[in-house]
Amino acid sequence: MNKPVLPLTYxxxxHWIESLQPALLAERFTMALGILRGGAPLALMVSHAVGTPVAFLRYDRGAREVAWDxxxxxxxxGSKVLLCxxxxxxxxxxxxxIAFLQAEGLEVKTLTGAVDDLSRTQPDYAIDARGYFALFPWERQAxxxxxxxxxxxxxxGAASAMADDHEYAAYxxxxxxxLLPDVPLARYDEDLAAALAERDALPPFEVLPGIDLRRVRAIITGRPEMDRARTEAWL
Incomplete structure (x- = not known):
């Protein structure tokens, strides 16, 4: 839980998948298959890189059931597919x-965006994230x-499902x-004490479009450390 974060962007x-293009082309995959939802972006990237059709599997972790989607x-x-x-x-x-696809008579190779110390299987293609917590762009809330x-x-096994992604969003x-209006910089130059007193008395804005204050986890400010006590008092 305390591993350093390895952020991975789209x-x-x-670029990583593009670098694999020669190897992926040589495999002559019939199809790229993405496991919904995390594997879908990678399967689409593979499809663009090597021209294979793309399809998807849906996996129910609680029931351990796989479905063609x-x-x-x-x-x-006998076809060779790349599972993403x-x-x-x-x-x-x-x-x-893999077992589901092999039961359909398919030859399966695997590609994952990351492999780490806890990985149960070793993919054929993966970014080595051992020692790190791989953070994907579609799972920033993770x-x-x-x-x-x-x-x-x-x-x-204590719960059957995760909440929707947006439920975990934090700001x-x-x-x-x-949160409150800016005091013009000139006021500070003219009379610092009066400007600070004016700022302390400012009411917050009534409407904060797009921000659910219940999900605010941190407030960032460029105010100097000497202003901490009065800032906390205002908050």
Whole structure:
């Protein structure tokens, strides 16, 4: 839980897959398959890089059930497919999806955005994130305590599902100009004590478009440390 974060952007992942293009082309995959939802962006990137059709699997972690979730049919028996997932974790997602595809007579290779110390399986293609917490661009909320607590409960079988992604969103917001009006800089130059007293008396803005204050986890300000006590009093 206290591992350093390894943030991965869409651009970094796209460049990584582009770097694999010669190897992926040589494999002659019939299809790239993304496990919804984390594997979907990677499967699409593979599809763009090497021209393979893309389809998706849906996995129910609680029931450990795999379902084909695509308008494209399952490839013919003997076809080689590339199964894509965001991370090779400690759970059974990859294991069960591989078994599902092999039962359909398919040859399966795997690509994951990251592999770490807890990975149950070793993918054929992966970014080495051992010793780190891989943070994907579509899972920025995954580093919040609530998300990780819920995930641990699901993994342990104590809960059947995660909440929707937006339920884990948290915000850090600026103070001056966002929660309350800015005092013009000239006022500070003219009379610092009066400007600070004016700022202390300012009411907050009534409307903060797009910000749910219940989810604000941090307030960021450029005010000097000497202003901490009066800033906390205003808050």
């Amino acid at each position: 651009e970094q992942l796209d 695509s308008t494209l049919p399952v490839p013919p028996r 997932e965001d991370i090779a974790g400690r759970g059974f997602t990859l294991v069960d999806c 580093y919040t305590e609530r998300y990780r607590d819920d995930w641990a409960r699901v993994e342990a 850090a917001i600026d103070l001056d100009g966002i």
